Amino acid sequence: MSDRERRWRTLSSETLLxxxxxxxxxxxxxxxxxxxxxxxxxxxxxDWALTIPVTAxxxxxxxxxxxxxxDRVGLEFPAGxxxxxxxxxxxxxxxxxxxxxxxxxxxxxxxxxxxxxxxHTNHAFLFVARGVSREVExxxxxxxxxxxxxxxxxxxxxxxxxxxxxxxxxxxAFFWAYQRGLLPAGGx
Amino acid sequence: MSDRERRWRTLSSETLLxxxxxxxxxxxxxxxxxxxxxxxxxxxxxDWALTIPVTAxxxxxxxxxxxxxxDRVGLEFPAGxxxxxxxxxxxxxxxxxxxxxxxxxxxxxxxxxxxxxxxHTNHAFLFVARGVSREVExxxxxxxxxxxxxxxxxxxxxxxxxxxxxxxxxxxAFFWAYQRGLLPAGGx
Numbered sequence: 001m002s003d004r005e006r007r008w009r010t011l012s013s014e015t016l017l018x019x020x021x022x023x024x025x026x027x028x029x030x031x032x033x034x035x036x037x038x039x040x041x042x043x044x045x046x047d048w049a050l051t052i053p054v055t056a057x058x059x060x061x062x063x064x065x066x067x068x069x070x071d072r073v074g075l076e077f078p079a080g081x082x083x084x085x086x087x088x089x090x091x092x093x094x095x096x097x098x099x100x101x102x103x104x105x106x107x108x109x110x111x112x113x114x115x116x117x118x119x120h121t122n123h124a125f126l127f128v129a130r131g132v133s134r135e136v137e138x139x140x141x142x143x144x145x146x147x148x149x150x151x152x153x154x155x156x157x158x159x160x161x162x163x164x165x166x167x168x169x170x171x172x173a174f175f176w177a178y179q180r181g182l183l184p185a186g187g188x
Numbered sequence: 189m190s191d192r193e194r195r196w197r198t199l200s201s202e203t204l205l206x207x208x209x210x211x212x213x214x215x216x217x218x219x220x221x222x223x224x225x226x227x228x229x230x231x232x233x234x235d236w237a238l239t240i241p242v243t244a245x246x247x248x249x250x251x252x253x254x255x256x257x258x259d260r261v262g263l264e265f266p267a268g269x270x271x272x273x274x275x276x277x278x279x280x281x282x283x284x285x286x287x288x289x290x291x292x293x294x295x296x297x298x299x300x301x302x303x304x305x306x307x308h309t310n311h312a313f314l315f316v317a318r319g320v321s322r323e324v325e326x327x328x329x330x331x332x333x334x335x336x337x338x339x340x341x342x343x344x345x346x347x348x349x350x351x352x353x354x355x356x357x358x359x360x361a362f363f364w365a366y367q368r369g370l371l372p373a374g375g376x
Contacts, residue, residue: 003261006254006333016205017212022229024205024212029256037331041210042257043231066194067305068217069230073191074305111349113356115304117255117262124356142223145194157367161299168301168312169356175363179345 045122049092050079053132058184059150088125101138104129233310237280238267241320246372247338276313289326292317
């Protein structure tokens with residue numbers, strides 16, 4: 001059976017909630033097996049873009065912020081929503097500049113990952129920016145309470161192991177970039 | 189300012205939707221900066237557990253299934269929801285058995301990751317099971333349309349690079365386990 005033949009068929013779809021950054025739907029769906037799920041909730045989130053920014057001296061630029069969903073402060077790479085019509089690389093570069101004041105010299109795409117492919121429609125686009133340096137003052141949104149932290153790349157694994165970097169896609173991006181040889185070697 | 193001082197204060201909270209596996213809330217919150225966000229949506233999903241199952245001959249047991257949110261067939265490690273009161277390791281072991289018919293010999297915890305720490309409350313608990321073998325017939329839920337695939341560990345990177353394994357936390361789990369030396373060496 002091909003991918004196409006394994007698709008679920010949408011029997012009906014109702015929008016429960018609509019905001020600029022989230023549309024929540026409930027669909028009735030029929031599986032190729034004939035099984036019907038009366039209520040399958042789908043969250044249409046926008047795509048977002050993430051950058052692993054590395055300075056010439058081998059430090060990574062991280063942002064530290066309180067995360068309400070899990071009720072704790074976490075460390076993440078600079079990231080944010082891809083605006084309608086915006087290129088993911090342009091979004092990554094804009095978010096890096098807004099959140100940290102850093103700009104990148106050479107950009108390398110890693111790939112894209114799904115946040116929760118069963119129920120969410122969106123992807124995160126991942127980039128590594130090397131030779132980054134501070135060009136301007138950060139200009140975060142008024143609802144962002146960010147601190148910028150520069151961390152030697154060799155310390156990132158410890159931050160993952162002790163749960164300070166806990167966001168799954170950020171952890172995936174770090175290991176993927178390391179495996180590709182895009183981060184300074186000898187770090188881990 | 190300590191982590192505690194950086195917490196957002198909940199001014200009000202309204203439940204918009206309540207299902208056994210999802211509660212959607214909208215909160216009004218005040219940041220330590222004094223900024224107020226009138227509508228901050230939070231999804232209370234249950235935790236889930238994931239297993240990287242490795243056979244004695246160095247193959248990884250994957251499940252292939254259609255994912256409605258991103259409208260494509262994807263490859264993932266066996267995973268599923270931690271039931272109320274259930275231990276994450278027990279959930280991982282149960283899901284491995286139900287989805288694939290395999291059981292594990294030695295279990296190793298990797299850690300836990302957040303799916304989307306800003307707006308989701310849940311975590312995924314990650315495990316590696318070695319020496320797994322097929323003990324029983326798979327017994328998936330009636331709404332699951334799964335195929336079990338055994339893949340040499342050395343081919344997983346290719347499946348990530350070409351987007352067949354696209355779920356962010358699954359990709360993070362694979363690289364993390366590899367970095368910890370829990371997967372057969374020489375693979376990548």
